[in-house]
Amino acid sequence: MIAIGFIGAGKMASAIINGLDKDKFNIQISGRTLDTTQKTAHTLGIKAAASHTELIESSDIVVLAVKPHIIPSILAAYQINKPLVSIAAGxxxxxxxxxxxxxxxxxxxxxxxxxxxxxxxxGITRNTNVSDSTFATVTAIFESIGSVHELAEKDFGTFTALAGSSPAYIYMFIDAMSRAGVLHGMPKDVSTKIVAETVLASAEMLLSSDLNPWTLVDNVSSPGGTTVAGVVSLEQNNFVATVIDAITATVDKNKAMSN
Ligand SMILES: NC(=O)c1ccc[n+]([C@@H]2O[C@H](COP(=O)([O-])OP(=O)(O)OC[C@H]3O[C@@H](n4cnc5c(N)ncnc54)[C@H](OP(=O)(O)O)[C@@H]3O)[C@@H](O)[C@H]2O)c1
Structure with a gap:
């Protein structure tokens, strides 16, 4: 069984560990304090390492799941002679x-x-020291919690905008639509649920078809109908350009923060 050790056991490590098959992976964590680590390990149904050193020695793969500013001190203090995974943003x-x-x-x-x-x-990428089998194992770990896309590292900033920040923009879109439902007399909770379900099903429809999004827009827009009236209104109000500007602002901010 492959042993995975997480240094840092906060929100993201817990989310990943919750999705992992405990019969396939031997998982342990080491946090900032042993007391909290033991409590978190108990909740997650895994082992708490007594120290970072113990965790590193007994793991095949080490995941750094601490905030980015903590990483330099950990890598200065510990020699991690195992494949090292970092989930640190930026x-x-x-x-x-x-x-x-x-x-x-x-x-x-x-x-x-x-x-x-x-x-x-x-998103995932590796340096040249990572073997194909280790890369396949780490990919499988993250496939336990969703989909995984191998990227060129130059595309991480764009990926961070499209997948990391975009949930916020999607929630804004859902909220705007459900507010429109309220304007036209529907209760907010009902309106929000209807819009969220429609967004989810529309994304599933797109992923399950070979069609591009604009073809699907055309398919819903009957000649002289209600939908095309809304599509034209969105275009007149710069919907596409506004969304592209928001993603560009996110990518630019990411670049500025990485320099
Ligand atoms: N949250 C997200 O949506 C998201 C998305 C993508 C990537 N990430 C990345 O995931 C990483 C973790 O983020 P998070 O949201 O899980 O943060 P978090 O909930 O704050 O978890 C970080 C954990 O690290 C622990 N820690 C602090 N110093 C430590 C040390 N010296 N040794 C071991 N553990 C230590 C913290 O313990 P204390 O609380 O006791 O200090 C905390 O439990 C970050 O690098 C972030 O950029 C997060």
């Missing part, structure tokens, strides 16, 4: 390489908040 493979030896196998992973319901859309 921390590149080069940043991690600067903190480790030249032989360190490094995998950078970016899950999103939907990991909490085992539906993360996750």
């Amino acid at each position: 921390m590149t493979l080069s940043d991690l390489e600067a903190l480790t030896t030249s032989k360190q196998p490094l995998i950078r992973v970016m899950p999103n908040i939907n990991a909490t319901i085992q539906k993360s859309t996750t």
